Amino acid sequence: MSGENLIMSSVNGVSSIRPEIALNGLANGLKSNGINGHHEHTNGVDHKHANGHKHATVDPRNYDDIIRLAEVIRNMVDLKESPTIGVICGSGLGDLADLLVDKQVVPYTKIPGFPQTSVVGHKGNLVFGYLSGKYVMCLQGRFHPYEHDMDLVLCTMPVRIMHHLGVKTMIVSNAAGGINHKFNYGDLMIIKDHVFMPGLVGFSPLVGLNDPRFGARFVSVHDAYDKQLRNMARRIADEEDIRAHEGIYVMSGGPQYESPAEVKLYKVLGADALGMSTCHEVTVARQCGIRVFGFSLITNIGNDDADTSVEVSHEEVLETAKEASVRACRFVSRIVENL
Ligand SMILES: O=P(O)(O)O[C@@H]1C[C@H](O)[C@@H](CO)O1
Numbered sequence: 001m002s003g004e005n006l007i008m009s010s011v012n013g014v015s016s017i018r019p020e021i022a023l024n025g026l027a028n029g030l031k032s033n034g035i036n037g038h039h040e041h042t043n044g045v046d047h048k049h050a051n052g053h054k055h056a057t058v059d060p061r062n063y064d065d066i067i068r069l070a071e072v073i074r075n076m077v078d079l080k081e082s083p084t085i086g087v088i089c090g091s092g093l094g095d096l097a098d099l100l101v102d103k104q105v106v107p108y109t110k111i112p113g114f115p116q117t118s119v120v121g122h123k124g125n126l127v128f129g130y131l132s133g134k135y136v137m138c139l140q141g142r143f144h145p146y147e148h149d150m151d152l153v154l155c156t157m158p159v160r161i162m163h164h165l166g167v168k169t170m171i172v173s174n175a176a177g178g179i180n181h182k183f184n185y186g187d188l189m190i191i192k193d194h195v196f197m198p199g200l201v202g203f204s205p206l207v208g209l210n211d212p213r214f215g216a217r218f219v220s221v222h223d224a225y226d227k228q229l230r231n232m233a234r235r236i237a238d239e240e241d242i243r244a245h246e247g248i249y250v251m252s253g254g255p256q257y258e259s260p261a262e263v264k265l266y267k268v269l270g271a272d273a274l275g276m277s278t279c280h281e282v283t284v285a286r287q288c289g290i291r292v293f294g295f296s297l298i299t300n301i302g303n304d305d306a307d308t309s310v311e312v313s314h315e316e317v318l319e320t321a322k323e324a325s326v327r328a329c330r331f332v333s334r335i336v337e338n339l
Contacts, residue, residue, distance in 0.1 A: 058113025060157040063211045069113055069157075070164035076111070077104045077128055082166030083137040085336060086290075088158075088281055090142065090174035091121045092297045092321025096329045097138040100129025108141070115154055117141040121318050126158075132337035137162060144277050145198060146255040152198070152205035156284040160214065163288040169229075169339055170285045171332060175321045176275035176296035177257070177312065179267050180247055183298045186324045188244040188331065189273050190233050191225050191294035195250040195266075196279035203253070205284050215287035224286050229293040229335070236334045242327050247272025249296055251279040257312045264304040274302060293335065297324045 059065050080102060089096055097103075108114045108124040117124040122141030129136065139162075143155035162170065176189065183189065198204070210217045230246065237244035250266050252258060254276035258266070266274055273296045285292050299320035303310035 058157075060151075060154045061208060061211075063213045065113075066157065066160045067164055069111070070161045073106065073111060073126065073161065074165060076106055079128060079135075079165075080130075081135045083128060083135050083162075084166055084168045085131075085134055085136040085339060086159075086162040086167035086170045087131075087136055087138040087332065088142050088170065088172040088278075089122075089138055089140050090172070090277060090297070091119075091317060092175055092299070092325050093173045093328050093332065094121065094123055094140050095325050096131070096332055097123075097125065097127035097129075097140040099329060099333070100127055100131055100136065100138065103127060103129035115143050115148055115157070117143065118147050119144060120314065121321070132333050134336050134339060136336065137165065137167065142277060142281070144254065145203065145280060146253060146276060150198070150203050150253065152203055152280045153208070156205040156280050159281050159284045159290070160288065163285075163290060167290060169291045169293070170281075171335065172278055172281055172285075172292065172294045173328065173332075174249070174275045174278045174294075174296050175299040175317045176249060176273035177263075177300045177302040178273055178298040179263055179302040179304070180245065180272040183245060183247075183272065183301070184243070185298060185301065185320050186243075186327075187298045188237065188242060188324070188328065189249070189296040189298060190230050190237075190244055190246045191249045191278070191296060192230065192246045193225060193248050194221075194279045194282065194294075195248065195269060195271055196283065197251055198253045199251075199279060199283065205280050206287060215289065219283065219287045221283060221286055224282050224292055225294055226291045229291065232338055233293060233295070233331070233335055236331065236338065240327075240330060240334060242331055244295075244331075245272070249278060249294070250274045252276060258302065260304045260306040260308075263302040266302075267304060273298060295328075295331075297321050297328055299324075 106126040125140040127138040248271045250271035282292050299317040300312050
């Protein structure tokens, strides 16, 4: 692929990538030395491109590395303005990024030190452009902890980059199994609160030395999912005739789906839908002070009876998510319009 094509065509114009800037960015210091010398790069990430060759070492725990990487990304595109809205596209919402106007696409493979996606349905592009007249940045593909050895700091690095680039409101989506008996295939669930199972047992992106420049050591997640945004989203769902519930999302570590007994456990806990993402990203967004709106696409129904054989598959998840995709994109476009 030539340098000129690294940023793909836009709807209203094409910008060319300047790869030398990315490389200069690396030369200028994407070699982590730790936080003020206290943190000795204990978990530096030595990523590989999808094509196999090694590139920059970026320590996702190092504030200066994150800022430099954000600046490298800024220099890879010709930002029209600061993106104040960030969208993390879960399974089924990836098409949203394709709808952006004046679009600039940066493949994760071209970002030095960036992790890569491996889950089908997550393309692996950072996309900048206009949605409903607002300048947004989309993660067309997220990082699930189970793909990255439960390195939650690495998986949430894009949220910190979003914050540095100007994002004030984050919209995050996922595909999830419904466990509330009122839920049906293809419904949406506005996330009201979450149960972050990995976080409860120490797999939190906030574990480890905290550089105060990232935000508070102890982060409140009481009001993680903004009430005003939830109310607005409910109104929009009504106006658009989209079946949307409000409920509690539980994140398990995955990648195996839950056993019937585990589904039952989550039901007893009071959860309404279950998945393998989102909570880590929301936790970091809250540390940054980003307002959050989250929703699930209900792609399958959790089975809590071991005597009833109900097989869940990622293919089923993707198929239902695909059917719901147009609705979900319309929903998000209207929310962005109202921000
Ligand atoms: O990125 P999301 O949370 O939408 O992906 C879901 C959860 C698992 O990664 C996978 C299971 O089918 O889809």
